[in-house]
Amino acid sequence: MGQGRLGTAMETGARDGLLRRLREVVGEQYAFADPYEIRLYQYDASPETALPDIVVIPGSAPEVADVVRLCAQAGAPITARSGASSLAGGTVPVHGGVVITFPRMDRILEIDVDNLRAVVEPGVVNLALSHALKPYGYYYVPDPSSQGACTIGGNVATNAGGPHTLIYGVTVNHVTGLEVALPSGDLVQVGSQKAAETTGYDLTGLLVGSEGTMAIVTKIWVRIQPLPPVQKTLMAVYPDVESASNAVSAIVRTGILPAAIEMMDKLSIQAIEAASHAGYPLDAGAVLLLEVDAIPELAEELGQRMAQVCRENGATEVRIAKNDAERQALWKGRKGAFSAMGRLSPDFYVMDGVVPRTKLPETLAKIDAISVRTGYKICNVFHAGDGNLHPLVLFDAFKAGQYEAVLTIGDEILKLCADAGGSVTGEHGIGLEKRENIRYIFSDDDLEVMQRVRQVFDPHGLMNPGKLFPTDGLEPSPSVSAPSPARRQPMPAGQGEDLWV
Ligand SMILES: Cc1cc2nc3c(=O)[nH]c(=O)nc-3n(C[C@H](O)[C@H](O)[C@H](O)COP(=O)(O)OP(=O)(O)OC[C@H]3O[C@@H](n4cnc5c(N)ncnc54)[C@H](O)[C@@H]3O)c2cc1C
Known part of the structure; x- marks a missing residue:
């Protein structure tokens, strides 16, 4: 069984000194280094594990800034951890140091319908934001399948997508401004809060998707959107993945771009149906789950048109969800697919x-x-x-x-x-998982330019070191343990089933 990373990055004396100072900032109980307590923080939803030296749970943005400053002064690596649903090992502290986590910073600070904005702390769970917006008739669009567990802070850091980002765009298209803590201890704001446009460099766009390697996100201004008046959800059944894949391009060519087009193959359908009993056909080679957002006057027509396109492109059967319960069942199956x-x-x-x-x-x-x-x-x-x-x-x-x-x-x-x-x-x-694979798409020169940009924010390479870049760049090779067989994979059965879609 994997034991996590056995060594720690910090000398015991240095660690204890830093722990003392961190406790002065966040309070005694919110910074700890007890070997049993820190074990939980070696994991995320990836197979990798590594132990931090210290875990800190700040309660406010100024506390985060002080924590980051103290860590930087001590030369301690800093790894942010929010919902810990990273499948890429993004939160695994491969160089030890300090893990900063945000369960106390889970407040929705403002809902401003007139300006189509919400302001949130990083620890707000993605689904909780849409739940809070629902009474106003609004929602937050990016909907990762993990939305019952992941947070807006983690979504910003990974530029998360989801089934319904097909026409509306991924996280970067829904974040207008950020407040971040830098290793200098400064709290800075980038982008716009309520204004429609900004000028100058798009620093928000740069920080979204930077995976905690530049700064710690402490506050987020997001766009909110009215709930679609009607959602037509269709399940199209295909004999194999090839015909379903060909149908996807044909559907897009019609010009009626659905809000979501999801595919499940035969093996997945069997697992999903056994877990959800949503009515997925067990003899299908592949299934497409499609959803069209529309005004009531057009919804029926668009649904029927979409069904026709699916049939013309190889679907042996098309079912249109008759009511919200059927729609929810189909999505519950899809969103619970991994578990x-x-x-x-x-x-x-x-x-x-x-x-x-x-x-x-x-x-x-x-x-x-x-x-x-x-x-x-x-x-x-x-x-x-x-x-x-x-x-x-x-x-x-x-x-x-x-x-x-x-x-x-x-x-x-x-x-x-x-x-x-x-x-x-x-x-x-x-994250950690694909830092070598990044070479398949970027040259050494590309990666060096990216490292230089990163150094503007993080001159000493302390922010989430060991992630995003290949190890033979600026960073020493970390030691990461093999996965624990006893740990199993990533979410407990049943988790993620209670989803609003
Ligand atoms: C079952 C399942 C389904 C999933 N489906 C999807 C999907 O449909 N779409 C999708 O995009 N992803 C999906 N994911 C992956 C994961 O949920 C996303 O990457 C998500 O955005 C991570 O959010 P989190 O709050 O869990 O972040 P974490 O896992 O805690 O962290 C992710 C990264 O963000 C950094 N980070 C976290 N908080 C901050 C902060 N405040 N400041 C700076 N950096 C920070 C961390 O250091 C790490 O690098 C899925 C995961 C699971 C387990």
């Missing part, structure tokens, strides 16, 4: 690659060929409209060599995506 995988296998390794939409059929065929060649089953459940693949490689971490084998398979899949003109991450981020 449903426990029905098929004790462990899975989820990849996150992107290809141009038109390359879906050939990429999925190549992934299937990898599965046949290696003997590892691979499920596909993903954001088809965006070409954002999530192949899930099934394995058993108790069996010697299987974890290493699935890492190799994951690497091969990411190379496929890059070679197809895509990218090695669509939404989960690079």
